[in-house]
Amino acid sequence: MPNNKQKNNNRALFEGMSTEMLMDLLCQDAVLPEGECLDADTIAQITEILASREECQPYRPDVDAAWDSFQQNYLTPDFDGTPLYSGEEEQEKVQKAPPAPRRRAKKARPRRVRALIAAAAMLAVLFTGTVASYAFGFDLWGVAPAWNDETFQLEEAPERAVPAPLKELAEDLAVYGLMERDLLPTWLPEGYELLGTQFDEMSSYTYFGVLLGRGESRLTISYRLYLEDKPNIAYQKDEGAPEEYVAGGQLHYIMTNAGKYLCVWVNDHVECFIGGVENREELVEMIDSIYEKGD
Numbered sequence: 075m076p077n078n079k080q081k082n083n084n085r086a087l088f089e090g091m092s093t094e095m096l097m098d099l100l101c102q103d104a105v106l107p108e109g110e111c112l113d114a115d116t117i118a119q120i121t122e123i124l125a126s127r128e129e130c131q132p133y134r135p136d137v138d139a140a141w142d143s144f145q146q147n148y149l150t151p152d153f154d155g156t157p158l159y160s161g162e163e164e165q166e167k168v169q170k171a172p173p174a175p176r177r178r179a180k181k182a183r184p185r186r187v188r189a190l191i192a193a194a195a196m197l198a199v200l201f202t203g204t205v206a207s208y209a210f211g212f213d214l215w216g217v218a219p220a221w222n223d224e225t226f227q228l229e230e231a232p233e234r235a236v237p238a239p240l241k242e243l244a245e246d247l248a249v250y251g252l253m254e255r256d257l258l259p260t261w262l263p264e265g266y267e268l269l270g271t272q273f274d275e276m277s278s279y280t281y282f283g284v285l286l287g288r289g290e291s292r293l294t295i296s297y298r299l300y301l302e303d304k305p306n307i308a309y310q311k312d313e314g315a316p317e318e319y320v321a322g323g324q325l326h327y328i329m330t331n332a333g334k335y336l337c338v339w340v341n342d343h344v345e346c347f348i349g350g351v352e353n354r355e356e357l358v359e360m361i362d363s364i365y366e367k368g369d
Contacts, residue, residue, distance in 0.1 A: 085119050090301035092342045093127055095251035096120050235260045239268040243284040243295065246273050250280065250299060255341055256322055257297060259348070261363035262286070263356045266293055278303040279345075291352060298345040305345040309338060319358065322365030328357065337361060 088096060100120060103112045112120075236244045240258060247253050266286040274281040283296035298305065309331070316327040319337075326339040335357040336349035351357040 084116060085123075086301050088120055088123055090299065090343050091251065092255070093124065094254055096124055098251055098254065237262045239266055239286050240284060240295070242268070242271045243282060246271070246282050247297065252282075252297070252299065252344065255344070256324075256365050257341060257344065257346060259295070259360040259363045260366060261359055263288070263293075263352070263360075265289075266291075272296075291350065293350040294347070296347045300343045300345065305340060307345065309336065309347070309349075311336070319361065321361050324365075326361055328354065 091099075099112070100117070103117070236258065237260065239262065244253060244258055247257065265288040267288070269285045269287045269292075271285075272281065272283040278300065280299040280301075281296065282299070283294065286293040286295070298307065312330045312332070314329070316329040316338075319326045319328050324339055324341060326337050328335065328337050330336065331349070334349065335351040335354050336347070337351075337357055339346050348357065348360060351360070
């Protein structure tokens with residue numbers, strides 16, 4: 075069982091993640107094999123954080139109440155596969171039965187029970203947070219709508235194209251669930267090759283970076299995922315006010331340093347940076363490619 079210090083560290087990490095990242099963790103936990111699942115305390119921490127973020131909703135979900143209701147009204151005895159109700163008499167018995175006593179587990183629960191706990195917790199958040207999820211731009215089911223004059227259907231969402239020099243960076247971002255966001259350019263100026271990648275877990279943020287080269291030119295793309303602290307990195311720039319450029323609903327600050335173009339912007343808890351670009355046109359095309367969706 076994790077100690078209090080480890081629990082606090084885990085909670086700080088979860089609070090630094092976006093709502094869509096936490097929702098995705100709960101979705102994945104329900105299908106993971108035994109031994110790789112989240113423990114009950116971790117699930118409780120995640121659902122508490124999700125519930126606390128529903129301040130904009132008229133109703134704040136009660137995870138404990140959802141689990142109690144699930145046990146009382148829908149959970150069949152001993153998971154024996156029997157139907158929920160065998161007739162009006164049995165239905166009346168079930169409805170009048172007292173709620174099952176709640177117990178705090180000290181050992182790993184059976185996989186099926188764990189999946190049900192995650193499902194009940196998800197219901198409490200999903201049914202009150204669907205509108206908020208779409209407001210955040212989170213595709214809850216991993217599908218995209220498609221239609222013509224006669225039909226409408228939901229299809230699997232296309233994967234984002236990743237330029238070859240950025241594949242290692244994309245893999246690092248994916249570990250933290252950041253590839254679900256619009257962060258990585260899908261277009262690079264021609265001729266750039268990978269020179270190196272960097273990944274560091276600092277005390278206040280996690281750093282992801284890549285250095286690209288084309289002849290004597292050097293291009294840097296980096297991201298800082300902040301857990302608690304606010305961004306506080308200072309970037310060198312030439313004289314003059316930065317240009318404000320909006321793409322994908324995000325405000326980007328474009329400026330130059332030693333004649334080379336750079337851009338800084340923030341996406342939730344992530345501070346994003348592109349620097350060393352030869353001209354503004356290439357930088358803008360890189361920025362726009364971040365928000366282009368696959369066909």
